[in-house]
Amino acid sequence: MASEMDFVLTFLLSFLSIMLTFLILKRRKNGSDNRMKRNKKKLPPGRMGLPWIGETLEFYKAQRRNQLFEEFVQPRKATHGTIFKTMLMGSPIVVVSGAAANRFFLSNEFKLVVSSWPSTSVQLMGPNSIMEKQGDHHRYIRTVVASILSSTGLEAIVPKICSCVKDHLRLHWQGTDVVSLFGSAKMLTFTIVLECLLGVQVESGMLEMFERVLEGVFALPVALPGSKFYRAKRARLEIERMVTNIVRKKRKEIEGNIVDAEEGVLLPRLVAGLIRGKISEVEVIDNVVLLVFAAHDTTSFAIAMVCRMLAHYPTCHSLVLQEHEDIMRGKRPGEALTLEDIKKMKYTWQVTRESMRLFPPIFGSFRKAIVDIEYEGFIIPKGWKVLWTTYGTHYDAEYFNDPLRFDPSRFEEAVPCPPYVYLPFGGGPRVCAGYQLAKLNILIFVHFMLTLYDWSLVYPDEAINTDPLPFPCHGMPIKVSPKSL
Numbered sequence: 001m002a003s004e005m006d007f008v009l010t011f012l013l014s015f016l017s018i019m020l021t022f023l024i025l026k027r028r029k030n031g032s033d034n035r036m037k038r039n040k041k042k043l044p045p046g047r048m049g050l051p052w053i054g055e056t057l058e059f060y061k062a063q064r065r066n067q068l069f070e071e072f073v074q075p076r077k078a079t080h081g082t083i084f085k086t087m088l089m090g091s092p093i094v095v096v097s098g099a100a101a102n103r104f105f106l107s108n109e110f111k112l113v114v115s116s117w118p119s120t121s122v123q124l125m126g127p128n129s130i131m132e133k134q135g136d137h138h139r140y141i142r143t144v145v146a147s148i149l150s151s152t153g154l155e156a157i158v159p160k161i162c163s164c165v166k167d168h169l170r171l172h173w174q175g176t177d178v179v180s181l182f183g184s185a186k187m188l189t190f191t192i193v194l195e196c197l198l199g200v201q202v203e204s205g206m207l208e209m210f211e212r213v214l215e216g217v218f219a220l221p222v223a224l225p226g227s228k229f230y231r232a233k234r235a236r237l238e239i240e241r242m243v244t245n246i247v248r249k250k251r252k253e254i255e256g257n258i259v260d261a262e263e264g265v266l267l268p269r270l271v272a273g274l275i276r277g278k279i280s281e282v283e284v285i286d287n288v289v290l291l292v293f294a295a296h297d298t299t300s301f302a303i304a305m306v307c308r309m310l311a312h313y314p315t316c317h318s319l320v321l322q323e324h325e326d327i328m329r330g331k332r333p334g335e336a337l338t339l340e341d342i343k344k345m346k347y348t349w350q351v352t353r354e355s356m357r358l359f360p361p362i363f364g365s366f367r368k369a370i371v372d373i374e375y376e377g378f379i380i381p382k383g384w385k386v387l388w389t390t391y392g393t394h395y396d397a398e399y400f401n402d403p404l405r406f407d408p409s410r411f412e413e414a415v416p417c418p419p420y421v422y423l424p425f426g427g428g429p430r431v432c433a434g435y436q437l438a439k440l441n442i443l444i445f446v447h448f449m450l451t452l453y454d455w456s457l458v459y460p461d462e463a464i465n466t467d468p469l470p471f472p473c474h475g476m477p478i479k480v481s482p483k484s485l
């Protein structure tokens with residue numbers, strides 16, 4: 001019912017938007033044509049398609065089938081070259097590929113381009129989250145997150161993540177024959193971000209509330225009852241109320257010296273910044289929501305794809321298991337893992353990096369030109385969007401020999417990867433702020449899963465869908481049984 005409603009709304013909205021945007025674009029086009037005539041540079045090649053709709057349908061069709069690169073980018077690259085223009089949902093867009101383009105656009109964040117998210121994402125994450133910030137505010141939030149994920153911070157986080165993973169496996173895997181690996185990883189990632197990174201206790205119903213918000217993040221911006229976006233906005237209001245209470249309670253505790261703002265979790269540090277006037281209450285709230293969003297489907301998908309590769313490549317599975325058993329042999333029974341142990345998980349990290357090369361959790365992201373940009377003899381007019389993709393380098397034989405082959409040895413330490421080639425975590429000033437947490441989350445999960453359980457995939461070749469982030473279409477069920485230790 002909800003999806004029928006979404007369909008009707010989509011149709012009506014699209015029709016109205018086409019008419020309106022056609023008129024706006026016609027006026028804008030005259031403006032940008034005049035600017036271009038003045039500086040005599042040409043636009044990149046490519047098809048803009050029908051007014052407003054452009055190539056949106058082809059783009060979404062390919063994206064839903066997780067074939068964005070193969071069915072949308074690659075054929076256009078073959079026809080037009082590594083830089084081409086298109087039109088998606090009323091926005092003129094230039095798609096770029098290759099390490100040089102990645103470096104140019106990602107490192108010129110704030111100077112030539114700014115990150116550009118759909119209006120639904122901005123409304124649901126909140127206009128005050130890091131993704132919308134520039135300058136001092138952007139730097140401040142990154143610095144606070146980095147202070148928790150510094151090497152001393154990570155040492156303190158490792159045992160907390162270990163307890164979360166062990167508790168999760170005991171509660172949700174023990175006594176069960178089949179578990180949804182993707183669902184399990186999502187639940188666990190949620191707990192790790194809230195409890196280990198932010199220092200907020202997870203309570204019942206919280207995950208469902210956050211997931212309802214996440215479902216609307218890339219939906220159509222139609223806030224009519226029954227639509228995904230409407231449900232997400234309502235859930236966002238509930239979360240706002242809940243997080244506001246948590247923030248105000250924490251503020252009282254810090255002001256009353258009941259808790260130490262310097263304890264190794266993020267929320268007290270953000271609230272201390274709030275007390276000192278460095279950050280506002282709405283900024284704290286929006287960043288809490290954003291961090292959960294940024295970590296949730298990305299880390300869970302990465303975990304799911306590592307496990308898929310381990311199941312498909314038994315030799316690789318044996319080598320990973322060997323690495324973890326060696327680590328265990330050096331420890332007393334029940335002794336917790338340390339950051340030093342994590343550093344020994346070198347081969348597991350190679351496997352993870354290779355899995356994220358083939359199955360990047362984020363296909364790329366959009367930037368918006370804040371000035372007219374000249375690049376490779378073309379002009380990208382101010383206001384146009386630029387899409388860089390991970391696939392543009394990850395799947396290119398120029399950078400990775402036989403690119404579709406799974407080969408973790410590509411990431412041996414002796415073979416350094418040139419900059420802006422391997423980009424699952426992005427690059428430049430907006431490179432992923434949670435990279436270290438994601439790494440710990442994945443490695444520690446794999447450690448306990450492999451050493452405590454025998455497991456196998458229920459559907460070895462389960463399809464991957466994308467909406468707009470990738471996910472295994474059946475939730476990746478696995479058969480599990482505890483190892484006899």
Ligand code: HEM
Binds near residue numbers: 295435437
């Ligand atoms: C495997 C897991 C993850 C992947 C693949 C991933 C990927 C990315 C990518 C590609 C970007 C850059 C987006 C852009 O250029 O527009 C990004 C940004 C970001 N990520 Fe992650 N991420 C992961 C996990 C996490 C986690 C666990 C957190 C924190 C809890 C996090 C927090 C952030 C934040 C805050 C940003 C925005 C940085 C900024 O705007 O300065 N991510 N991530």
